[in-house]
Amino acid sequence: MRFQLYRVIFPVNDIEIADKFYSAILNQKGKRVSPGRHYFKIGQTILACYDPLADxxxxxxxxFHMNQxxxxxxxxLEILRKKIKKLDCKYIGEIERxxxxxxxxxxxxPFGNPICFVDKNTIFIGN
Structure with a gap:
């Protein structure tokens, strides 16, 4: 049996703001799949921004839990952090090892959802 993570849902309270924010940081338009869902492809996984009220x-x-x-x-990583600083984030930490x-x-x-951005050359996957 083989498994693959294919979608993660981020709850948002304004799908238009989510669309603009994630389009800017992910350098893609994504796809509106319903009035309250906008999907962004990240590798083999979809980041689904979900506005329950709009749906x-x-x-x-x-x-979302504050540490999830x-x-x-x-x-x-540094370019992305500079870009994010210009957007309406609730929190942006320093780059650290x-x-x-x-x-x-x-x-x-902008909705308080926690994200961690990692330099791709340093990702740890347990091996």
């Missing part, structure tokens, strides 16, 4: 669903059941990060690797070897920075998108 007619209950928003209260869609909350997704990790996205990039070859241009972690004890397990990754060079990264933490951020929270």
């Amino acid at each position: 007619g669903d209950d928003q209260d059941s869609w909350k 990060y997704i990790y996205i690797s990039t070859s241009e 972690m004890p397990w070897g990754e060079t990264l920075f933490y951020a929270n998108d």
Whole structure:
């Protein structure tokens, strides 16, 4: 049996703001798949920005935990951090090297969703 992570859902409260934010940092337009869902392809995984109210669903059941990060690797960590600083993030940390070897920075998108951006040359996948 083989498994592959193919989609991660980020709850947002304004799909238009999510579209603009993620289009800017991911350098792609993504695809609106419903009134409240906008998909962005990151490698083999889809980042699904999901506005429950725009899709007619209950928003209260869609909350991310403050430490439930997704990790996205990039070859241009410093450039990406500068770009994100110009956007409406709730938090942007400093670039740092972690004890397990990754060079990264933490951020929270405009909705508070936690993201970690990692230099692709330093990603640790457990081997």
